[in-house]
Amino acid sequence: MISGFWLPQFPLPLIRVGVNLPSISDRRQLVVMVLDTGATRSAIHPLDAMHTFGMSAASLDSAVWRTTNSSGGVGGKANFMTVPAKYALYRDDGTTPEILGGTVELAEMTPQNQSLPSLLGWDVLQHFRIILEGQNSVRLQRL
């Protein structure tokens, strides 16, 4: 079982994920992501891009990207760049983590999304049974 958590100051189901972005950094960084059943794809927002992955603000400007995806959400449209990603989800018993390869959407920095958390969307969640019991329990189990 892979457990997540809630924080009193941030009432959303959260989970720690080891994220490796090989085109950005050779480090696997531990990222706190929202378990977002409303997102089709996982996304890294600017706070994690700059703080956790050490990216510069200039590199989060879509003007310097080769390709850009425009995606819609309740907050409006935003630009993203798709980059390769590997996800590690850590089991409670400390045994070998679940590793998933794929991509992640890297968000262009805007005044509106600077403070948003990164999102774990259905591209990853579709591989798991999701168990939510109010704020008492957030768990994922590999299908």
Add this chain to the structure above:
Amino acid sequence: MRGTALDPNPGFDEANRVQRFWTENYAELSARFPDRFVAVSRATNEVVATNKDLTLLVDGLRDKGFDPQTDVSIDFVAAGERNLFL
């Protein structure tokens, strides 16, 4: 310090410690620095920079000699209840 699948960066002990700090101090930080990004030294737990803009915060940290990726933890501290529609 290089993270691997089995040993990510930061490690779980450090992540737990940082998370505990933010949870225990969030109310006080929210009162002092409402709606600002706050950077806290990982070594001393002292607030070393705040700003309403993330880019300016990170630039300011570098000017002060901090590595924003490894020397501090950064979070956005909302003035009140935080409602997100993701």
